[in-house]
Amino acid sequence: MIKVHLERRLVPSTIMVIGAPVLALAATIGLGTILFLGLGIDPLATLYQFFWAPLTTPNGLSEWLLKASPLILIALGLSVGFRANVWNIGAEGMFIMGAIAAGLLAIHFGEGAPVWLLPAMVAAGALGGMAWAAIPAFLRIWANASEILVSLMLNYVAQLFLAFLVNGPLRDPDGFNYPQSPLYDPSAMFSPLFDEMRLNSSIFITIGAVAVTWIFLERSFLGFQMTVGGIAPVAARYAGFSQARAIWTGLLAGGAAAGIAGMMEVSGPLGQLTPVISPGYGYVAIIVAFIGRLNAFGIVVGGLLLSLLYMGGESVQIALNIPSAITRTFQGMLLFFLLAADVLIHYRIRLGRT
């Protein structure tokens, strides 16, 4: 009998850093082809619809970036914490709280708001997210409570708080009693970059965040301390790097990014607060961060990929009349292979006889 086992590499494989995603893509296409053939669907047409068709029109490109932008921004913030093993699972709640904080300003000023409203909303979004992130940070340091559980549970609290607001204090008086806030005034919205397309100026916030995160993670001493804390915690302790500071920095960075992303989503494609404002961006961003290997530019690639997968899934559904269950299966397959293949960077597969 041949036994397959994993053996840890002494030094991570540099070939596999590039090779793993390529292998993952090949495996997905292979298995996807089998899946599609089994269902009697043309695999070539499906793959075309998944990976290329969404990007063939200017509007498609605009939608691609629009969807990728919040994913990238949130993942950038999360990566700061993840580098230091600060596992913030609460981006969804921080996204919502940022949107609420900014929304209070927008609704307070209503029509004809001062020009500084939009920048103030960006700041409010960041502060809202950070305030929410401060809870798990404080509890982790003060009571050693797991930030994973605390931040995750706070997602539900934030979601219900938003539902309370749009069902009560923030409900649009002219909205037939439906749970949603009034539409934002244009002064509280990001302006679209092109006519008839939804991509708006908030994309520049994300672009700026990529640069800032890259400098922080790769060039700043605090970023270095957090990286050491993540990959070699004993060495960080030996060096005297403060764990408390890493926890605060990691969670607050994640909170600020997610809060701004929430604000961007409402002041962009949504235009009003509704009971559910996030299509799970706070969770998807965790996948984006890991596909990007916690590197700022990698995260850009990860965010664009996830966004493309969403749009590709829709395009396949419409063009080939395939239900969402199938497209989601294919998306899950790709993500699974991408993350699983990374094991080859640190391990080699050995075949042995028993």
Add this chain to the structure above:
Amino acid sequence: MTAPRLELRGISKRYPGVIANDSISLSVMPGEIRAILGENGAGKSTLTKMIYGAVTPDSGSVLIDGQPVTIRNPGVARSLGIGMVYQHFSLFESISVVENIALALDGPFDLRALGAEVSALSARYGLPVEPRQLVHNLSVGERQRVEIIRCLLQKPKLLILDEPTSVLDPKAVEHLFEVLRVLAREGVSILYISHKMAEIHALCDTATILRGGRLVDNVAVADVTTSDLARMMVGASIPVISRIPSICSPKPHLEVIGLSQTSADPYGTTLSNISLSVSGGEILGIAGVSGNGQQELLSLLSGEVLTDSQFIWIDQQPVGDMSVATRRQRGLTFVPEERLGRGAVPSMSLAQNTLLTDQTDGGVEFGLIKRSIIKGKAQHIIDAFDVRCFGVDALAQTLSGGNLQKFIVGRELGAGPKSADRCPAYMGCRCGRCGLYPSKACGSEPGGRRCPGDIRRTG
């Protein structure tokens, strides 16, 4: 002539980069208590795991009662009559003693009958345990009894115990030994893993000594002294060092006064009443078989574990509750035993690794890392300490152990003469021996003084 209960012939196991066991042979007769002795990392755990089937050997053969066997997994081991009591217990906290035992057994799940059986065994061997009690209410000693009873229920012919006394107080140790002697009289063979010579003399008939994955010797305990065993464990050759006379400073740079500390880790060592002092120009060695509190002491000295301020003094200032960074500013540097993962970050370059403990001289400006400066520093250390590597961008994990050690020493001493005088106290540690390194900053005082006080393991 009876065949040995267990015989190992040329057992080897290698992991990437390390030979854990290199052609080990030993045998145990029925009723024999055999010690497996060695320092941490000598290969004891790997060897016992192979006997218990948790790890498969690369080569060599295992014989039980003269019959060659392949122990594919612990289940096979149990069916061959091998029982194992691990150092770290494997009990579920939230269920009762008898339920825990039932989970490990094959066959029907009859808690009532099993409870009676447990009570009978516990009475017979003097291992008091209440079967219905929940495990999380039990002391470590009681949990160990549960583990032993769980083994005994399977009527083992060979019982392996891995460092069983590390969690017990002296009275409980004596009690455990009595139980083991009774078992041996009944014909059970016992493999007793330890690095404590006193216990081996008190309990064992024979000893197998391992060092660095190799078999040193199989001896009868009665024929050797404790110091013979220690020499075999640590290695016979003690380096000869030429003595350079040194001038000591009038006042000590580092003092430890009456330091007592209970380890936060339940498997760690508790320190009690340790005092020492080191003056400028002096080298102090701390001797002892590893696992007797050196790690705990050094973590307290470096500041990785904090304690009461009055226990540790640097230049006549109490620092026991001060952080690593503060102590480093006061002039304490530390070269840890573990080079990879503690003294250096394996997947980072040498240049980046200088930043762990040295952010001076413009290496960090406005919170940003100046790469040219840290590269310069790394190059300086490489040149001054003759570190063999592929330059400042080489990853720490690509260096040989010795060269990485040189790099870390260089970093901690401060490679330039300017910074050397900032170094009143410097600690080095190597497994089992006193650490002596070429030092530009300090004179050297070979040998070392005995430290007053008592480093010992207690429950």
Add this chain to the structure above:
Amino acid sequence: MKTVRAALVVARGNDRGIMTMAQGISRRDIVRQAAGAGMLISASGMGINARAAEVLKVGVVFVSPITEVGWTAQHRQAADAIKAALGDQVVVDVIDDIFQPQDAERVFRGFATSGHKLIFGTSFSHGAPMAKVAQQFPKVIFNDCAGVKHGPNLGSFEAKYYEAGFLAGVVAGKMTKTGKLGFLGGFPIPDIIGPGNSILLGAQSVRPDSTCKVLFMNSWSDPGKEKEGARALIAQGCDVICAMTDSPAAVQAAEEAGVWAIGYASDMKKFAPTRQLTSMVVDWSSVYVQDARDVAAGTWVSKARWEGLKEGVVKLAPLVSTIPEDIRALVRKKEDEIKAGTLLPYAGEIRDQDGKIRVPKGGVLGDDDVRAMNWLIAGMVGQAKG
């Protein structure tokens, strides 16, 4: 850069103007002006008319995944009815599991740019994005189920669930032992609160001391949560459970616990063969087919359709066989009365939870008030909040 900005300001100004206009018009205005607007549209829609012989592309956006029963299953059935009715003259493309407004907007736009001339939304959450896209594609007809915004090319359609709800309530009031009903709603919106009230009104019409406990899930499809919610209601003594969500989980829970259930959207008999009293079935086929015919013919006019038992958009599923004949006869009679307009479920006197009279004796709740109902009637236990 400057030119882009200028263009944007114009676009945004435009945006707002139309938005407020769309919001300012009430349903009744729309219906009243429908005839006039219809003329206008059919005049301007000559282009569409001229292409009537071409194949009509219809896009349908489902709010949740396609499943066997439930809200989306009923909409899918209606989409299939278009194909059955118009055959080769029509292509129907569907996409499922699009809930979020930001995703819906992209999908609507995608349909509109790929030649679809009639686009259906199937959720309230599709309303806002549909209104935005409708302005940008004046030649494409949009129709949103449960929408509240209207425009020349944007209509809405809804069902008078409360008519079936009242009848189901009559059955429940007759069959309950404890007099306690349990109601699980997806979101606390008028389209759910209103029918919840009507079930209790029906029950109270035959058993005045009936009460109803209310829970809202804040999601349309979360079978685990729905099952748990149903069990909680049953544990509190409710012996008739109705869930206006998208899964049969609550009905299954009732079957398992041996209490009665009222299904919603589809006939869920399969999931509770002995315990589903009846179900408030919705059938959108007539709406979908009519719209497709009108768009193909170029005669479509914006409407706020709101239809019930009489039009067949709402139906009562066959009563479970264990219900005695006298109750069946009573339900048949009341159904005929509702269809004839002689029985008005929301006729006074109706008090709210605080005892305040909302509909005086002899009065009846106006249509706009029914569609905006965000209060619970006396006897309801719980809050109209998520």
